[in-house]
Amino acid sequence: MPTPRAMVIVGAGHVGGRAAQALRAFGWTGPIVLIGAEPHLPYERPPLSKGLLTGAQDAASCALRPAADYDADQISHVVAWVESIDPVQREVVITGGPQRAERRIAYEALLLATGGHLRRLDIPGADLPGILGLRTLDDAAQIAAQLQPGARVVIVGGGFIGLEVAASAWQRGCEVTVIEGAPRLLGRAVPEAIGAQVLALHRARGVEVRLGTLPTAFERQPDGSTQVTLNDGTALVADTVLVGIGIAPATELAAQAGLALGRSGIAVDAQLATSAPGVFAAGDVAEFPSPLGGQPIRQETWQNAETQARVAAANMLGQGMAFDASPWFWSDQFDHQIQVSGEPALGASVVTRPLAGGASIDFHLDAAGRLVGASGFGPVSALAKEFKLACMLVERRRQPSPEALADVGVKLKSLL
Numbered sequence: 001m002p003t004p005r006a007m008v009i010v011g012a013g014h015v016g017g018r019a020a021q022a023l024r025a026f027g028w029t030g031p032i033v034l035i036g037a038e039p040h041l042p043y044e045r046p047p048l049s050k051g052l053l054t055g056a057q058d059a060a061s062c063a064l065r066p067a068a069d070y071d072a073d074q075i076s077h078v079v080a081w082v083e084s085i086d087p088v089q090r091e092v093v094i095t096g097g098p099q100r101a102e103r104r105i106a107y108e109a110l111l112l113a114t115g116g117h118l119r120r121l122d123i124p125g126a127d128l129p130g131i132l133g134l135r136t137l138d139d140a141a142q143i144a145a146q147l148q149p150g151a152r153v154v155i156v157g158g159g160f161i162g163l164e165v166a167a168s169a170w171q172r173g174c175e176v177t178v179i180e181g182a183p184r185l186l187g188r189a190v191p192e193a194i195g196a197q198v199l200a201l202h203r204a205r206g207v208e209v210r211l212g213t214l215p216t217a218f219e220r221q222p223d224g225s226t227q228v229t230l231n232d233g234t235a236l237v238a239d240t241v242l243v244g245i246g247i248a249p250a251t252e253l254a255a256q257a258g259l260a261l262g263r264s265g266i267a268v269d270a271q272l273a274t275s276a277p278g279v280f281a282a283g284d285v286a287e288f289p290s291p292l293g294g295q296p297i298r299q300e301t302w303q304n305a306e307t308q309a310r311v312a313a314a315n316m317l318g319q320g321m322a323f324d325a326s327p328w329f330w331s332d333q334f335d336h337q338i339q340v341s342g343e344p345a346l347g348a349s350v351v352t353r354p355l356a357g358g359a360s361i362d363f364h365l366d367a368a369g370r371l372v373g374a375s376g377f378g379p380v381s382a383l384a385k386e387f388k389l390a391c392m393l394v395e396r397r398r399q400p401s402p403e404a405l406a407d408v409g410v411k412l413k414s415l416l
């Protein structure tokens with residue numbers, strides 16, 4: 001009997017780890033090779049900007065699974081950079097080891113779970129060693145070490161990562177300034193009203209937020225601090241600078257191999273299959289048809305990684321499963337939380353439901369009155385339970401009356 005080819009996964013992040021686990025759980029008995037550039041077993045990234053920076057969590061608690069589970073499942077974790085893939089020979093080419101020797105691994109099916117690369121600023125000083133970004137455990141360890149009480153922290157980018165780091169740094173007693181080029185926080189990721197509430201929260205806690213402002217240069221000072229020059233003619237002095245301006249999906253392997261790309265990621269169909277036979281893509285790197293609206297979308301969320309990994313694994317085994325999960329994500333800042341379910345951007349009208357305890361949920365309805373999204377903000381204790389019901393309403397694409405959605409006297413449960 002010839003040895004069966006391996007199920008190969010490129011990228012040992014959240015998707016990679018969960019897909020390897022699912023392949024075994026779904027009955028694959030041949031080799032599973034999980035290849036990743038980072039020296040760690042797969043881990044969850046959400047704590048990197050939260051508990052890992054505040055000190056509430058340690059690196060070990062971020063692990064996706066205990067190390068022993070990989071041995072028990074006979075998953076080979078290879079720390080190496082994948083240079084290229086050959087969809088005709090069905091092989092991946094890796095380099096690793098002290099001699100950077102080349103090695104080829106033949107695959108039965110291949111999953112590209114390569115996530116994204118941090119976007120960099122194109123301004124003088126952007127490559128100085130102290131200009132930090134946050135994507136990996138090692139990045140988080142480096143940032144955490146710098147968040148000493150009284151440290152001056154400048155964060156470029158008022159998106160989720162920038163604002164979460166701002167809140168964590170504030171909790172560590174740092175003086176925090178957030179620079180955002182747009183006139184509002186959180187771009188198009190949340191409705192404008194939530195962006196405004198998040199701004200008010202940060203300012204109320206003492207984080208300085210400068211909207212409509214961009215850095216134009218970073219310059220190292222003799223005392224080791226960094227001068228951040230801004231486009232309004234002013235300058236800030238920082239002990240730590242974090243640039244959080246998003247990621248570019250890591251599509252380079254797919255592009256080199258001639259796989260179809262979408263507008264913003266590797267193009268996949270509803271089964272997460274790429275244009276090459278036996279090659280799948282999932283997670284932050286994949287652009288897939290929205291289960292709600294059909295248009296191509298890409299998601300950078302924990303839940304997307306978690307659910308797409310399983311669907312990709314099933315389809316690597318030929319099960320023909322469609323990905324139909326409704327999007328959902330959260331962001332924790334201070335004792336507050338943002339949660340978004342579905343696709344608010346598909347909404348034609350909004351109904352606001354105030355909740356006790358200072359939270360609220362906006363329900364987004366399409367032209368036919370069908371729920372296509374919900375977005376909520378407020379103290380975690382006031383939002384979490386009600387938002388679970390909001391998610392269920394969106395997932396079930398209910399068509400409740402706007403009056404009932406807005407009326408706190410009507411229980412959300414009764415609308416399910």
Ligand SMILES: Cc1cc2nc3c(=O)[nH]c(=O)nc-3n(C[C@H](O)[C@H](O)[C@H](O)COP(=O)(O)OP(=O)(O)OC[C@H]3O[C@@H](n4cnc5c(N)ncnc54)[C@H](O)[C@@H]3O)c2cc1C
Pocket residue numbers: 010011012013014015016035036037038044045046047048049080081082083113114115116134135136161250253282283284285299300301302303305328329330331332
């Ligand atoms: C700081 C931070 C906080 C977050 N907080 C939240 C949150 O609160 N809520 C939420 O919903 N989501 C959150 N997310 C998003 C969520 O963590 C990601 O969507 C998820 O990690 C994506 O998983 P992935 O497997 O697609 O990519 P990743 O987890 O990024 O894994 C990709 C891996 O592929 C490796 N790789 C890439 N190219 C190659 C190659 N050629 N060879 C070998 N290896 C390669 C990379 O090194 C990386 O380890 C957060 C993300 C970050 C970074």
